[in-house]
Amino acid sequence: MKILVTYFSNTGNTEKVAQSIKNGLEGQHVDLKPIKEVEPSSLKEYDIIFLGSGIYASRVNKALPDLINAAQELPPNFAFFSTHASADSYQDGFKLVKRKLEKVKSKIISEFDCMGENIGIPEATIKSMLEKLPPEKRKEAEEFQKKLKGRPNDEDLEKATKFAQSIIKKL
Ligand SMILES: Cc1cc2nc3c(=O)[nH]c(=O)nc-3n(C[C@H](O)[C@H](O)[C@H](O)COP(=O)(O)O)c2cc1C
Numbered sequence: 001m002k003i004l005v006t007y008f009s010n011t012g013n014t015e016k017v018a019q020s021i022k023n024g025l026e027g028q029h030v031d032l033k034p035i036k037e038v039e040p041s042s043l044k045e046y047d048i049i050f051l052g053s054g055i056y057a058s059r060v061n062k063a064l065p066d067l068i069n070a071a072q073e074l075p076p077n078f079a080f081f082s083t084h085a086s087a088d089s090y091q092d093g094f095k096l097v098k099r100k101l102e103k104v105k106s107k108i109i110s111e112f113d114c115m116g117e118n119i120g121i122p123e124a125t126i127k128s129m130l131e132k133l134p135p136e137k138r139k140e141a142e143e144f145q146k147k148l149k150g151r152p153n154d155e156d157l158e159k160a161t162k163f164a165q166s167i168i169k170k171l
Contacts, residue, residue, distance in 0.1 A: 001171065002045060005032045007052035008061035013083040013116030013152055014054045020157040021050050021081065021112075024164030035063045040070035048109070048171065050164070051097065052081035054116060055090040065096040074106045079167050081160065083116030085148055109170060112163040115151040 005022050009015040015034075022032045031046075035053075043049065053060035060082065068074065078101060084090035090113060101108060118126070130141055152160070 001028050001047040001168075003028050003030045003048050003050070004038070004043070004046045005030060005050040006035045006038050007081070008035045008054065008063045010054055010056070011119045013119075014052050014081070016152055016157060017081055017083060017112070017114065017160045018050070018052055020160035021164040024161035025168065028168065035067055038067060040067055041072065043067075043071040043075060044073035046075045048077040048079065048167070049075055050079045050081060053093070055082055055084040055093045058089045058093060059095070060093045060097065064094075065100065068097055068100050074101070074104050077107050077109050077171065079109050079111065081112040081163070083114055083152060085116060085118040087144070109167055110163070112160055114156040114159065115148055117148050117151050
């Protein structure tokens with residue numbers, strides 16, 4: 001099988017997941033590329049595309065729908081992956097991409113997501129945001145920040161590798 005793993009990653013979290021996905025695809029022909037290096041006309045050459053992004057303002061980066069819209073022909077199978085720093089405001093991130101794929105009848109085989117520490121926002125900014133919260137909410141938010149530290153961690157990355165292996169078994 002010919003496989004493309006492509007991603008947008010601002011601070012490197014999603015890139016780590018992309019590399020771990022590639023690790024799970026041993027024995028296949030795999031191209032691993034940042035999305036800006038992908039030619040829209042090349043998409044049709046692949047049996048499956050793993051498409052990933054961090055989540056920014058509840059959406060994947062615009063480069064993802066732009067690439068899908070620019071391609072004349074799309075492969076039959078897609079799998080999505082994302083990293084995000086909230087418990088909920090990521091779930092609809094692939095909305096625009098999904099809408100397009102539904103029209104052309106490409107299948108979304110599966111999706112993977114994990115937490116990604118918000119290294120794009122300085123710690124001082126996060127601290128001052130937490131300080132503004134009422135005490136009961138603040139405690140909860142501080143606990144959440146602790147869980148976010150160092151993510152994606154080894155366990156997340158191992159899950160990403162297993163995710164890729166499980167998809168190969170399905171095809
Ligand atoms: C400007 C900005 C906006 C973000 N918006 C969201 C968001 O809406 N929901 C969320 O869960 N995470 C959000 N995050 C957190 C990132 O999705 C998370 O840190 C992710 O792992 C970043 O991936 P990357 O390192 O591949 O860029 C945001 C981060 C930044 C810098």
